[in-house]
Amino acid sequence: MKTNLFLILLLSLSIISVGQNNYQKKFTGQIEKKLSFGESFVYAGNADYNIDNLCEVETNKTMNLIAGNNNALILHNDSLYSSRELNFTEISKNEFLSCKNRYKTNCVLDSGQFISGSGIYVIHDCKEICETYLAERNTDRKMLMPSSYDAGILKMLLSSSCDQLLVCSSYDGPDYSNYYEHRAEIFLFNVSTGIGLKGITPALNYYTNEWSINNLIWVDENTIALELYNGTRTGNGENLKFRYFKSDLNAK
Secondary structure (H helix, E strand, O other): OHHHHHHHHHHHHHHHHHHHHHHHHHHHHHHHHHHOOOOOOEEEOOOOOOHHHHHHHHHHHHHHHHHOOOOOEEOOOHHHOEEOOOOEEEEOHHHHHHHHHHOOOOOOEOOOOOEOOOOEEEEEEEOOOEEEEEEEOOOOOEEEOOOOOOOOOOEEEEOOOOOEEEEEEEOOOHHHHHOOOOOEEEEEEEEOOOOHHHHEEEEEEEEEOOOEEEEEEEEEOOEEEEEEEOOOOOOOOOOOOOEEEEEEOOOO
């Protein structure tokens, strides 16, 4: 009887050991895949974020996954945003282009168009669907930027003061209802630097079924301007007739 119990114990330990080895091999392969420059992961940031740092961050992520830590990914549901019905005022194309040309930030942006030195960088992951994350450099924590569409977000843009972050997504055609609940969506986050992802907090969301977004720009800290269309994008989009609007976000 004791011999049988001993054999069962040995067999169980062998199975656990094999399982752990296979699990570790799986995540090792994932790390190597992410480090391949030809893969869909793009790590954006300044030059001091070198390959050694990346290896360290990815190793920490792997160990947390093996240990069963589930707090690495931050998701925000709609209840955390203030839903708004934005009031749009039509403007000319020249006024929109003027706003676009005047746009600049008071902070230095890294290659991922986020605040340099903030300890946060941008990850784009396009496999079956496209996803964009903000990630902390020295931890395994990352925040998924909201988008309802398989193509992912259209634009992510900091305000001039770098205290607010706009995220917008859109679908190209009037048949959106066959695939999605809305045709376009806009999200606003408040941004505080120095405290990592805790400083990125939801402010407002806006959904529409009327049109698609081609471009979006900040006018000032409370106002955005948009290039919109309600036709279907085909080819290079020359068939589209754009209209231009601005709206006061009044988020703060």
